[in-house]
Amino acid sequence: MARSITEPTPQDFSAVELRGDASVRRRQVIARTGRGVLFFSLVLGLVALLTLFLNVFDKLGGYAVYAFKIDPLTITPSRPLEELSREELLALIEKHVPEDAKALIPEEYGAPLEELSNEDLVNILYNDTPSPETLTAKPLEALTREELIEVLQRNVTGTRFEQLQAERPLEQRTREELIELVEVEVLQRSVVWQWTLFESIFNRDAILAEIASRYPGSDYEFKWWLTPRFIASDQTTRPETTGLRPALLGSLLVVILSILFAVPIGVAAGIYLEEFAGKSRLGAIIQTNIYNLAGVPSIIYGMLGLAVFARALRDFTTGAAFGVPNPPPNGRTIITASLTMALLILPLIIVNTQEAIRAVPQALRDAALAVGATKWETVWHHVLPVAAPGILTGTILATARALGETAPLIVVGAAAYVTMDPQGIFSSYTVLPIQIYTWTKLPEQIFTRVASAAVVVLLVTVLAINLTAIILRNRLRKQI
Amino acid sequence: MAEVRFSVPKQSSAGGADNAVPSVKMLLEDVSVFYGTFRALAGVNMPVYEHHITAIIGPSGCGKSTLIRTLNRMNDTVDGARVEGRVLLDGEDIYAPDVDPAIVRRRVGMVFQKPNPFPKSIFENVAFGIWLYNKRISRSELSDRVEIALKRAALWDEVKDKLKQLGTSLSGGQQQRLCIARAIAVEPEVLLMDEPASALDPISTMKIEELMLDLKRDYTIVIVTHNMQQAARVSDYTAMMMMRPDRAGELIEFDRTEIIFTNPKDKRTADYVSGRFG
Numbered sequence: 208m209a210r211s212i213t214e215p216t217p218q219d220f221s222a223v224e225l226r227g228d229a230s231v232r233r234r235q236v237i238a239r240t241g242r243g244v245l246f247f248s249l250v251l252g253l254v255a256l257l258t259l260f261l262n263v264f265d266k267l268g269g270y271a272v273y274a275f276k277i278d279p280l281t282i283t284p285s286r287p288l289e290e291l292s293r294e295e296l297l298a299l300i301e302k303h304v305p306e307d308a309k310a311l312i313p314e315e316y317g318a319p320l321e322e323l324s325n326e327d328l329v330n331i332l333y334n335d336t337p338s339p340e341t342l343t344a345k346p347l348e349a350l351t352r353e354e355l356i357e358v359l360q361r362n363v364t365g366t367r368f369e370q371l372q373a374e375r376p377l378e379q380r381t382r383e384e385l386i387e388l389v390e391v392e393v394l395q396r397s398v399v400w401q402w403t404l405f406e407s408i409f410n411r412d413a414i415l416a417e418i419a420s421r422y423p424g425s426d427y428e429f430k431w432w433l434t435p436r437f438i439a440s441d442q443t444t445r446p447e448t449t450g451l452r453p454a455l456l457g458s459l460l461v462v463i464l465s466i467l468f469a470v471p472i473g474v475a476a477g478i479y480l481e482e483f484a485g486k487s488r489l490g491a492i493i494q495t496n497i498y499n500l501a502g503v504p505s506i507i508y509g510m511l512g513l514a515v516f517a518r519a520l521r522d523f524t525t526g527a528a529f530g531v532p533n534p535p536p537n538g539r540t541i542i543t544a545s546l547t548m549a550l551l552i553l554p555l556i557i558v559n560t561q562e563a564i565r566a567v568p569q570a571l572r573d574a575a576l577a578v579g580a581t582k583w584e585t586v587w588h589h590v591l592p593v594a595a596p597g598i599l600t601g602t603i604l605a606t607a608r609a610l611g612e613t614a615p616l617i618v619v620g621a622a623a624y625v626t627m628d629p630q631g632i633f634s635s636y637t638v639l640p641i642q643i644y645t646w647t648k649l650p651e652q653i654f655t656r657v658a659s660a661a662v663v664v665l666l667v668t669v670l671a672i673n674l675t676a677i678i679l680r681n682r683l684r685k686q687i
Numbered sequence: 688m689a690e691v692r693f694s695v696p697k698q699s700s701a702g703g704a705d706n707a708v709p710s711v712k713m714l715l716e717d718v719s720v721f722y723g724t725f726r727a728l729a730g731v732n733m734p735v736y737e738h739h740i741t742a743i744i745g746p747s748g749c750g751k752s753t754l755i756r757t758l759n760r761m762n763d764t765v766d767g768a769r770v771e772g773r774v775l776l777d778g779e780d781i782y783a784p785d786v787d788p789a790i791v792r793r794r795v796g797m798v799f800q801k802p803n804p805f806p807k808s809i810f811e812n813v814a815f816g817i818w819l820y821n822k823r824i825s826r827s828e829l830s831d832r833v834e835i836a837l838k839r840a841a842l843w844d845e846v847k848d849k850l851k852q853l854g855t856s857l858s859g860g861q862q863q864r865l866c867i868a869r870a871i872a873v874e875p876e877v878l879l880m881d882e883p884a885s886a887l888d889p890i891s892t893m894k895i896e897e898l899m900l901d902l903k904r905d906y907t908i909v910i911v912t913h914n915m916q917q918a919a920r921v922s923d924y925t926a927m928m929m930m931r932p933d934r935a936g937e938l939i940e941f942d943r944t945e946i947i948f949t950n951p952k953d954k955r956t957a958d959y960v961s962g963r964f965g
Contacts, residue, residue: 485766486766486767568803569764570799570801570803571803571805571806572764573761573764573797573799573803574799574803574804574805574866574869575805575815576761576764576789576792577759577761577792577796577797577799577870578792578793578796578815578816578819578869578870578872578873579789579790579792579793579816579819579820579873580789580815580816580819581789584819588815589805592806592807593806
């Protein structure tokens with residue numbers, strides 16, 4: 208063997224300096240620049256995320272100015288002026304009739320005040336006070352509990368009254384709660400203006416000054432929209448009283464049902480494809496299609512659901528075939544939504560199951576086969592237990608996807624205004640994202656605050672689900 | 688020890704009158720293995736003698752692992768793998784159409800290069816195979832058989848107090864002995880070992896080798912090894928394999944181990960075992 212290449216001598220090595228080589232310096236500059244670009248991308252992403260969160264949180268609360276749409280005195284019990292005694296009438300005139308009007312009385316009625324008949328006194332009150340009907344009304348704060356309940360009964364519409372009774376019977380509420388209820392429900396105490404959270408925190412003095420000048424004497428407070436009451440209440444038409452419960456329960460039902468439909472089928476299909484199907488042309492085509500299905504725009508699943516579940520299978524999805532009374536029109540039921548959502552997450556679950564199974568080392572299969580196990584026994588006893596954490600994680604992530612998905616449900620008909628909880632799988636329904644969308648669309652500006660509160664609920668739920676997935680995965684992995 | 692014929696016997700000579708020639712447990716007849724269109728193994732003829740250790744040696748890529756996996760149909764799990772020729776176990780072709788590969792693997796057990804215990808308890812690792820073929824077995828009988836297998840694999844004393852621990856929590860050498868216990872728990876007739884000690888330290892290797900010498904009284908053992916000394920130390924027969932120019936593996940020499948290492952017929956064998964190449 209002839210050596211054609213001369214071996215490097217010690218001099219060759221020492222000729223390379225430790226610093227100052229131009230080409231190496233240039234490579235290091237490229238390395239630093241590359242690192243800078245990567246870091247910048249990270250910062251940009253984080254800033255975008257932070258902005259999103261701040262934007263949502265900014266609307267969650269802040270100083271709010273209230274006004275009653277209805278004068279409180281018009282709804283509290285009062286006595287007709289005709290029934291009052293002479294002394295009471297005189298006292299009222301003394302208190303409520305302006306001085307200049309009082310000076311004109313002798314001229315108008317041809318006698319001084321003290322000599323006029325009761326009838327004339329009543330007339331004076333009717334003519335010279337701005338709201339004569341409310342002169343004898345008791346202020347709200349002076350009412351007893353019984354009187355407050357009576358006011359509510361008289362002025363709140365039937366269905367709303369039932370809703371309130373269902374939340375907690377009025378008889379069990381304290382007097383302060385009843386007053387609050389009257390203010391909100393009857394007097395329609397509404398937010399006329401609200402500052403954002405950050406304005407309220409950083410500009411407090413200016414806001415208080417503005418309230419004093421623009422809304423003198425108004426009721427104001429620091430109002431949060433995300434309250435336990437908001438989450439637990441029925442939906443109403445007013446931002447102050449509306450709640451999230453129907454949408455929350457609707458989402459919960461739809462997601463649980465779609466998981467029940469999609470997980471068994473998806474996991475089974477994934478196991479078959481990965482462990483039993485083998486390699487064939489047909490298998491490759493099916494595989495490609497499943498990957499593609501996982502990326503199909505969700506609205507298309509909505510169209511499919513509309514055509515198949517809402518229209519073609521209407522008798523089944525409305526429960527009409529099972530004799531359910533009063534089915535919602537057009538198959539707009541929980542079951543339609545669940546089936547559509549199940550179709551949407553099915554490819555995700557299949558692909559995820561396949562990936563989880565593929566991650567199981569071949570050595571494990573070999574081990575089971577080598578002691579004489581059949582393919583089924585190998586998969587059932589050894590592959591699946593190891594793949595289970597991965598399958599579970601993917602399922603939970605699919606749940607989060609189903610929870611946040613909106614487009615297909617618009618198509619298959621989630622209702623925009625559902626005041627009551629879903630009554631079963633054949634009930635009409637709404638879900639969180641649709642509810643948020645509906646609220647942001649309403650002309651009343653203050654509903655965007657309500658929508659923000661709902662957004663936070665949805666975000667927290669989705670984050671909690673994802674967190675569960677991560678914790679479960681880590682814990683199950685540790686066991687293996 | 689008498690001379691053994693170098694040429695491969697064409698028929699099973701089990702129960703032959705000649706005491707010096709051991710009976711043939713397995714016999715490969717013109718075995719070729721294909722992965723798709725690639726021919727990995729070309730026309731191998733070779734016996735596996737009962738209650739002896741047969742070593743398969745040769746440089747990387749010469750088809751040693753393919754050959755040993757052909758002996759219990761493990762290659763079935765590889766997509767597109769195909770076997771030509773006959774592999775006889777007690778005179779029966781294990782690739783015959785009506786043969787159940789699960790039963791073949793039960794009779795011809797295997798230990799792999801990397802220890803691969805199930806991620807389950809030590810007990811379950813050994814019990815799984817026993818339970819598969821006797822699902823009504825009582826708990827106590829199962830325990831007894833697990834204990835026997837673990838004792839046979841020289842692991843019992845080390846694990847008897849922690850049978851509920853994960854098999855994967857043991858050291859590498861213990862894991863490999865657990866895998867041997869798992870393999871012999873189903874009472875196979877042949878034990879295939881694909882480089883069983885290559886991932887282990889010298890002391891664990893020594894234990895495995897002692898174990899093999901002990902096991903050969905009850906089992907027929909085939910071992911693939913890269914380690915010449917190991918082949919020389921433990922095996923009775925040695926098969927020397929090489930890669931042909933078309934990259935198919937072929938058997939170039941099969942003989943008693945002392946002949947392969949001291950007086951091989953083929954020059955390539957001589958070069959290989961003396962460390963001149965490979």
